[in-house]
Amino acid sequence: MTGVMPGSPRPEEVRTHADPQGSRGHLALKKVLGPAHIWGLGVGIVLVGEYMGWNFSVQKGGMFGALIAAWVVGILYTCVAMIDSEVTSTVAAAGGQYTQAKHMIGPLMAFNVGLFLFLEYTMLAAADANVMSYLVSTIATHLGYTGSVNQYAFIILAIMVLAFLNYRGVLATLSINLVITAIAAIAIVVLFLATQGWSPDAQLHFTGLASSHANALPYGWLGVLAAFQFGMWYYLGIEGTCQAAEECRSAARSIPLGTMTGIITLLIAAVLTWYVCAGTLPWQYLGVSITPLFDTALVNAGGAVATLLAVGTVFATLASANGCINDASRAWFSMGRDNYLPAWFGAIHPRYRTPFRAILFLVPVAIAFAILPVLLNKPELLATVITFSILSALLMYSFMVPNMFRFRKLWPVGVLHRGYTHPLHPLPAITLGVIAALVLFATFLGYGTTLVTLVIFYLLASVWFVLFRYKYVRRGQQFTMPWPRPRGY
Amino acid sequence: MIVHVAEYLAWIISGLLGAWMLIDAVKVSREHPEEFLTTSVEGTDELLASPAAEQMLNPTEETA
Numbered sequence: 001m002t003g004v005m006p007g008s009p010r011p012e013e014v015r016t017h018a019d020p021q022g023s024r025g026h027l028a029l030k031k032v033l034g035p036a037h038i039w040g041l042g043v044g045i046v047l048v049g050e051y052m053g054w055n056f057s058v059q060k061g062g063m064f065g066a067l068i069a070a071w072v073v074g075i076l077y078t079c080v081a082m083i084d085s086e087v088t089s090t091v092a093a094a095g096g097q098y099t100q101a102k103h104m105i106g107p108l109m110a111f112n113v114g115l116f117l118f119l120e121y122t123m124l125a126a127a128d129a130n131v132m133s134y135l136v137s138t139i140a141t142h143l144g145y146t147g148s149v150n151q152y153a154f155i156i157l158a159i160m161v162l163a164f165l166n167y168r169g170v171l172a173t174l175s176i177n178l179v180i181t182a183i184a185a186i187a188i189v190v191l192f193l194a195t196q197g198w199s200p201d202a203q204l205h206f207t208g209l210a211s212s213h214a215n216a217l218p219y220g221w222l223g224v225l226a227a228f229q230f231g232m233w234y235y236l237g238i239e240g241t242c243q244a245a246e247e248c249r250s251a252a253r254s255i256p257l258g259t260m261t262g263i264i265t266l267l268i269a270a271v272l273t274w275y276v277c278a279g280t281l282p283w284q285y286l287g288v289s290i291t292p293l294f295d296t297a298l299v300n301a302g303g304a305v306a307t308l309l310a311v312g313t314v315f316a317t318l319a320s321a322n323g324c325i326n327d328a329s330r331a332w333f334s335m336g337r338d339n340y341l342p343a344w345f346g347a348i349h350p351r352y353r354t355p356f357r358a359i360l361f362l363v364p365v366a367i368a369f370a371i372l373p374v375l376l377n378k379p380e381l382l383a384t385v386i387t388f389s390i391l392s393a394l395l396m397y398s399f400m401v402p403n404m405f406r407f408r409k410l411w412p413v414g415v416l417h418r419g420y421t422h423p424l425h426p427l428p429a430i431t432l433g434v435i436a437a438l439v440l441f442a443t444f445l446g447y448g449t450t451l452v453t454l455v456i457f458y459l460l461a462s463v464w465f466v467l468f469r470y471k472y473v474r475r476g477q478q479f480t481m482p483w484p485r486p487r488g489y
Numbered sequence: 490m491i492v493h494v495a496e497y498l499a500w501i502i503s504g505l506l507g508a509w510m511l512i513d514a515v516k517v518s519r520e521h522p523e524e525f526l527t528t529s530v531e532g533t534d535e536l537l538a539s540p541a542a543e544q545m546l547n548p549t550e551e552t553a
Contacts, residue, residue, distance in 0.1 A: 026528040026529055026530055027525065027526065027528045027529050028529050028530075029529065091531075092531070093531035094531075099531065136495075140492050145491075145492050147492065149492055149496070150496045153496045153499035153500050153503070154496075154499055156499070156500075156503045157499040157500075157502060157503045160502070160503040160506045160507055161502070161503075161506065163506075163510065164506045164509070164510060167510050167513075246531065336527075337527070337529060343527055344523075344527075346527045346529070347518075347523075347526035347527050348526060348527075348529050349517060350517065350521055350525070350526070351517075356510075356513075356514055356517070357514065359510075360510060360511070360514055363507070480530045480531045481531060
């Protein structure tokens with residue numbers, strides 16, 4: 001009999017318990033993920049931005065401003081996905097862009113990129129948990145509850161449950177992410193079908209949009225530029241797929257497939273979202289709505305479709321927080337493993353094969369930032385928390401431009417085996433640099449103080465690293481990728 | 490009423506999960522030496538594997 005008896009452990013589990021150090025003589029993260037998990041991770045982190053957040057670009061730039069932002073920022077993220085797919089298909093390591101920086105640029109850049117990643121995902125997880133508690137309040141109100149809901153309880157519950165999932169194993173965590181992300185994505189398509197989106201005159205109304213400049217571009221081209229900042233919400237976080245590279249059965253196959261199908265999904269979802277919302281809600285309302293897709297479903301479809309969109313909103317929020325905890329912990333773990341942070345964080349759980357200390361560390365950090373707007377009774381602080389995330393991401397995209405040039409220079413195509421080679425180099429890198437600069441400028445217009453504060457924080461962190469931490473970095477030992485010697489060295 | 494029950498449940502579940510993770514982390518740290526828990530190295534990929542890579546990752550294999 002060659003099959004596995006029902007209930008008996010699979011061969012891999014037997015190997016894990018009998019030989020937890022693995023066949024190579026060291027404890028390793030579990031290699032169990034495929035392209036679908038990578039898709040679920042990338043799209044899962046992002047899709048909440050379609051359910052809420054993107055519509056603030058309507059407030060800044062009007063309906064057409066939001067659409068232009070979706071396209072332009074979509075190009076930025078397509079470049080990010082292409083570049084990440086190529087580089088990470090050669091770097092089967094947790095840490096993603098941090099590991100790229102370590103190999104391509106140097107320790108100080110790597111330290112900063114690691115911090116960008118940790119803050120981007122931890123802040124996003126905190127914001128998601130905060131939104132989750134708001135959704136619980138909204139659901140309670142819809143069910144007839146008139147009192148106030150204790151937001152602290154549900155913020156902490158969301159983070160604890162997701163941290164527990166992450167602690168216990170990556171396969172279950174990202175399998176759940178895949179399922180709930182797929183349901184949230186399908187819900188957007190169902191809304192498009194329910195509003196007869198293929199026939200613009202049936203239920204959707206674009207007449208006012210097309211005929212009135214005041215509705216379409218109320219603040220002109222400056223408004224369009226300002227809309228870029230919130231256009232980020234359509235796609236922010238797709239680059240998180242790279243963090244799972246070390247846990248893929250084959251990073252060379254899974255990362256490009258999962259990332260590229262992910263960005264295609266998001267581009268379609270962004271345009272569908274804009275289309276059904278713009279054809280249903282007046283721009284003045286859409287620009288300030290908290291849950292635009294759900295509101296559109298209530299107005300234009302109702303019943304079961306509205307319920308599905310409510311479920312989609314909750315699922316998208318949970319998937320985002322879940323993916324962010326996964327990614328932030330991998331970035332922190334990788335930095336600990338290389339001694340960029342205390343090596344204590346670089347530990348792997350011998351049974352679950354997860355970076356358990358890094359996961360535990362980010363729990364109080366995420367909770368602190370999630371409850372801050374509630375504690376200080378300043379809901380607007382949520383926007384600041386999210387802006388910390390967006391700005392950290394933008395700084396990281398700026399790093400990706402020189403990183404890509406250097407990667408192709410040191411290891412040209414043909415010298416190093418790539419799972420995916422992106423076309424038209426250096427056009428994607430240059431395009432990424434130009435659009436990232438535009439979005440940084442747009443963000444500076446809206447959140448200049450936050451941007452300056454964040455840059456000062458990273459500068460101080462860099463000084464700390466150079467003075468007190470760099471001496472612990474074992475530069476020779478951190479390069480473990482089986483690559484040929486770089487050209488020119 | 491249901492909301493209050495849900496709030497209490499949320500606190501209890503959060504407390505239990507947090508306590509479980511902390512206790513487990515302490516237990517694992519006590520049962521295994523630090524050198525063992527922090528032995529991981531960056532991953533390899535079967536599509537990228539080569540004899541040179543194997544040699545780099547397992548330098549002692551040849552001499553054993």
